[in-house]
Amino acid sequence: ISGVPVELTQWGRGANFAIPLPFLTCVIPAFFIAWLILSKSAWGKWVYACGFNEHATRLVGIPVDRLRLLVYCLSGLLAGCAGFISLSWLGSARPEIGVNLELESLTAALLGGVAIFGGRGSVVGVLAAALMLVTIKTCMLQLGLNSVWQLGVVGLLLIIVLMAQRLFIYRR
Known part of the structure; x- marks a missing residue:
């Protein structure tokens, strides 16, 4: 679906000091807000507690259902932001x-x-890992590797991380 206003594509494709404008105006603020909420607020501790043991969190008196709804709403908001960024970058909507x-x-x-x-x-670790994955995929693309191999490398990384987490959990 095309017909995106020119101003929007100029923003989506623009850059300041070789850093894309959507990254500066959307990703960095969202990262900073998420970091503040999850690491510095009681609500962030509730989110971690609910992820670790929902039943215990409920017994402590934290409204788990409301918390889960808010987290899903924030996730939807960020997904909408990502869709807006891709629309402005590509100049068309692609389902x-x-x-x-x-x-x-x-x-x-x-x-x-x-x-x-x-x-x-x-949040800092996830941002660093996402940037690392983008860098790895970009390098493989520049080397001319097929996208199937790129997917395979991402899958291999996932398997390695899961095995490392399993070993770490059982050693504790």
Whole structure:
């Protein structure tokens, strides 16, 4: 679907000091807000507690259902922001643009330190892991590797991280 206003594509494709404008105006503020909320507020501790043991969190008196609804709403807001950024960058709406990105997002989260069973993780680690994955995929693209191999490398990273987490959990 085309017909995106020129001003929007100028913003989506623009850069300041070689850093894309959407990254400066959307990603960095969202990262900073998420970091503040999750690491510095009681609500962030509730989110970690709910991820680690929902039943215990409920017994302590934390409104788990309301908390889960708010976290899903924030997730939807960030997904909408990502859709807006892709619309402004590409200049058209493409319904298949997010296909097969589940593997990459899961790998970035786990590689960034988020525990598969919940309760642990950091926004800084996930951002660093996501940037690392983008760098690896860009390097493989520049080397001319097929996208199947890129997907295989991401899957291999996911398997390695899951094995490392499993070993770490059982050693504690």
